[in-house]
Amino acid sequence: MNSQTGVLLASLLALGAGVAAVVIVLLLGQAVV
Amino acid sequence: MSLRGRAVCGLTFACLFLLVPVPAAWAHAALLRTSPQASVTVNGSPAQVTLTYDEAVEPRFAVVSVTSAAGQQQASGAPRTSPSDPHTLEVPVKKLSPGWYLVYWRVISADGHPVRGAFTFAVGPNPGPAPQFVIPSLSESAATPGLVTARWAMFLSIMLAVGLFSMRTLIARPTAAAAPRAMRALSIAFGICIVAGLIAIPIYMLVTTASFALRSVLDVAQIVPLIRSSALGRALVDLEIVTGLFGLAAAIAIRIDRGTGARSVAALLAMVGAVLAGGAMLVVPGLAGHAAQTSSAGLSLTFDWVHLVSGSLWIGGLAGLLVLLAFAGERRGEVLATSVPRFSKLAIASVLAVIASGVGASILHLPTLATLWQTSYGKAILVKVGLLCLALVLGGLNFARTSPRLVAAHARKDAELGASGAGLLRRNVTGEVLIVAGIVAAAMVLSSLPPPAKALGSLGAINAHVGPGTVNQTVHEGPYTVDIKINPNRAAAPSEFSITIQRGGKPVTGATVIQRFDMLDMDMQQQAYTLTEGPPGTYSRTTPALVMVGHWGLSFQVEPKGSAPFTVIVEDKAEG
Numbered sequence: 163m164n165s166q167t168g169v170l171l172a173s174l175l176a177l178g179a180g181v182a183a184v185v186i187v188l189l190l191g192q193a194v195v
Numbered sequence: 196m197s198l199r200g201r202a203v204c205g206l207t208f209a210c211l212f213l214l215v216p217v218p219a220a221w222a223h224a225a226l227l228r229t230s231p232q233a234s235v236t237v238n239g240s241p242a243q244v245t246l247t248y249d250e251a252v253e254p255r256f257a258v259v260s261v262t263s264a265a266g267q268q269q270a271s272g273a274p275r276t277s278p279s280d281p282h283t284l285e286v287p288v289k290k291l292s293p294g295w296y297l298v299y300w301r302v303i304s305a306d307g308h309p310v311r312g313a314f315t316f317a318v319g320p321n322p323g324p325a326p327q328f329v330i331p332s333l334s335e336s337a338a339t340p341g342l343v344t345a346r347w348a349m350f351l352s353i354m355l356a357v358g359l360f361s362m363r364t365l366i367a368r369p370t371a372a373a374a375p376r377a378m379r380a381l382s383i384a385f386g387i388c389i390v391a392g393l394i395a396i397p398i399y400m401l402v403t404t405a406s407f408a409l410r411s412v413l414d415v416a417q418i419v420p421l422i423r424s425s426a427l428g429r430a431l432v433d434l435e436i437v438t439g440l441f442g443l444a445a446a447i448a449i450r451i452d453r454g455t456g457a458r459s460v461a462a463l464l465a466m467v468g469a470v471l472a473g474g475a476m477l478v479v480p481g482l483a484g485h486a487a488q489t490s491s492a493g494l495s496l497t498f499d500w501v502h503l504v505s506g507s508l509w510i511g512g513l514a515g516l517l518v519l520l521a522f523a524g525e526r527r528g529e530v531l532a533t534s535v536p537r538f539s540k541l542a543i544a545s546v547l548a549v550i551a552s553g554v555g556a557s558i559l560h561l562p563t564l565a566t567l568w569q570t571s572y573g574k575a576i577l578v579k580v581g582l583l584c585l586a587l588v589l590g591g592l593n594f595a596r597t598s599p600r601l602v603a604a605h606a607r608k609d610a611e612l613g614a615s616g617a618g619l620l621r622r623n624v625t626g627e628v629l630i631v632a633g634i635v636a637a638a639m640v641l642s643s644l645p646p647p648a649k650a651l652g653s654l655g656a657i658n659a660h661v662g663p664g665t666v667n668q669t670v671h672e673g674p675y676t677v678d679i680k681i682n683p684n685r686a687a688a689p690s691e692f693s694i695t696i697q698r699g700g701k702p703v704t705g706a707t708v709i710q711r712f713d714m715l716d717m718d719m720q721q722q723a724y725t726l727t728e729g730p731p732g733t734y735s736r737t738t739p740a741l742v743m744v745g746h747w748g749l750s751f752q753v754e755p756k757g758s759a760p761f762t763v764i765v766e767d768k769a770e771g
Contacts, residue, residue, distance in 0.1 A: 169451050173461035173468070176447035179440040180471030186440075187475040187482070190433045191496075194305065194426060194482050 225249045226312055226742070227282075229298070233314035234689050234739035236322055240291035244270075244298055247283045251276075252302040255424045256407045259286045259300045264326040269296060291318045297328040303407045305426040314742050315688065325689050342406060345399040350480070351510075352392035353438060354503065357473050358511010359385040359518075360445045364452065364466065366512065366537045367519060370530045371454035377530060380522035381515055382449050388511075389442035396435045404428055430483030437479060441472035477503040491559065498556040505548035512538050512545075566647040573647065582630055589626050650713035650721070654748045655764055662768035670763055674698050677751070677763050686744040686769040692726065693735030694751055694763070702732020706755040712740045713748035715766065726751075741769040 228247040231237045244261055254274045261269040269288050277283035284302070294317065301311045315328060363381040371378045404422050405412040412418070422428040448465035452458060458466070481499035516531075516538060523530040557576065567573035600615065658670040659679075666681035678695040692710055696703040708726040726734035741747055747767045754760040 169459075169461045172447045172451055173464040176444040176465035176468035177471075178468065179444040179447075180468030180475075183437045183440040183444075183472035183475040186433055186437055187478045190430060190479065190482050194430070 226300075229314060229316075231316040233316060233742060234325075236317040236319045238319045240318055241288065244286045244288055245277065245283050246286075246298075246300055247280065248302065249282065250305050251281045252284060252304070253424050253426075254284060255421060256303040257284055257301065258409075259284060259298065261286065261288050262297050262299070262328075263291075264295050264328070293318050293320065293322050295322055295325050295328075303425055303427075309407070312743055313686070315739055327685075327688060339406065341402055341412070342399075345395065345402045349392065349395040349399045352388050352395050353476060354507040355511045355514055356385055356388035356392055356438075356441070356445075357477065357504070357507035358509065358513075359388060359515050360449075360469065360473065360511070361508050361541075362512050362515030362534075362538070363449060364469075366541060367515065367530070367534045368452075368454065369537075370519075370523075370533045373526045373533075374519075374523045374530045375454075376524060377519050377522040378454065380518050384514065384518050385445065385449070386442075389438065389445070392438050393435065393442070396431055396438065400428060400431045400435075403431075427483055430479060434476065434479040434483070437472065437476045441469065441476045444469040444472045474500075474504065477507065495556065495559055498552045498559070501548055502552040502556065505545040505552070509542055509545040509549065512542060560647070562647055562651045562653070566651055570647045570651070585630050589630070648713070648715050650748055651715055654713060654715075654750070655762065657748075657764050657766050659765045660768075661765050663770040666765075666767065668765065670765070672761050672763050675703065675753075675761065677753075679749075679751070679763070679765060681749075681767065684741070684767065684769055686741050688741075689737050689739045690741060691735060691737045692740075692749070693729075693733060694726065694753075695733045696753060696755070697732060698755075702730075703753075703755050704728065704731045706734070706753055708734040708754075709752045710736065711748075711750040711752065713750070714743060714745065715748050716743070716745035741767075744770055 225248060226246055227249055230245040231241055244259065246259065254276050257274040259270060259274045263269055269291060270286050271289045272287040274284045274286045277285050295315055296318065297313060297315050299313045301309060303309055315325065359381060363378065363385060367378065367381060400422050401415065401418055402412050404418045404425065405414065407425055408418060408421055410417055423432060444465065448462065448469040451465055452462045478496070478500055480503060481496045516535065519530055519534055561567060561573060567577060603609070658672065659668050661668050662684050664684060666679060666684055668679045670677050670679065676697045680693045682691050684690050694708065696706065710724050710726055712722040722740050724736050724738055724740065726736045728734050747769060749765050749767050751763045752760065
């Protein structure tokens, strides 16, 4: 795996973490509001 | 740091602490109904006592005791949630013999605050006169020093992390080539704050769950299984996960950014991920606290979020400036000349957002303007505003005097003027730090107080303040003279409420009199009773409607025969 692919995968991981965080908060919001 | 930067820093620091949201301003679980009803005589022993609240309460943290007049415990089991209604708690009781019984309860609200209350009922057919029960304390605060400290550490860590991340990736980025060491220091500071947050959140979880369960915080093995039993605990678990995701996304975003020139697509994707995670993280405190429980939850959550985001950019940015100052090395002048003006713009926008959202949240929480000076909650806000004004005076001094002096000294290379400017600055900043410490103390006091009850906004003009103890008060309303008597005016015990109405010295007979009870210290459902006429012009009823210790709004709505109706309102203080 060259470094460019690594960087791209890392950026997708970061994006995935952001989306996961938003989903968790939406689910929490649904439960409490 | 430039003059403008200094002034902005002083101002922003002071404002930040003034307006740091009260993330846990409380909406309490209100008791709506009980079975048996409060102060009612039931024929035969009930199988259980039920308490219905306006929100679901966790039975594992609920305490409900049913005691006889002799003080013997009559509950035969632990409280449990009713299978038919999650808002209702059921407590099985032994077979009760005729007599009076005291029900004392404590539950944890959805936002993590303990509420206590008590009421009495009688088992007939001949219960006898109501005894004077000894009621355990009805007040319990969530703002113990341990809880406040843990919460403070948690908020400070995640706010600093967000601000340091923005400082590293947005504000100071253009100086990366000039001062790579300072950039590294910013990244490390961000990492330290994330780790501190990831440690502080579980600590707060433990401390808060221990207080719900009335256990020692050292009883970890007993507390951990209970963490997810409360709404606040579940929200904190989510906060821990989301903070971890933010830390991961932000670390990647920092790592893959080349630092100079245009950002690559990969770096932009990672930035989007980090911004999403950071934004989501700062929604959680609102969801876990009072904001989600207010009637306009969407608006309240938005205010909370804007408040936290802008406050975080601000305080983290200030911390970032300190890091740059310490680690920029030889090219400090260049680094600060680039970063400080950029931060100043962000800081001014953040200050405005913090103030606007703070004012908005205050409008939502304060039912009337008068509650600003009439309630402890409002007074605490005023104390903070006063302290802010002091801090602003010092900030203004820095802006108007110290800064020009320092600029002039730099331009003229005047060492003496520079030294005097530096001395003045040191004094002012020391003063500001002391004031900010005071503002933080006021913020902690504020966060320990419940916001004024909505009933204060709808009650109307109060004719008299009465209590504690037996009341015998005369008030005048238009052409009427009204004598109000409350005896013995004690919480959780039957009191006789009676009013004698006269007009021109003659009793007003045949009127319809409705008495309403509004709890003023916390939101609770209004109760209303019709008073019955005994001696001509005297209307009375005996009821244990004062179910809690505290301030009550008592409204007597009088409709005299053939005349216009009127209302007399007194604020009563009831003690246990």
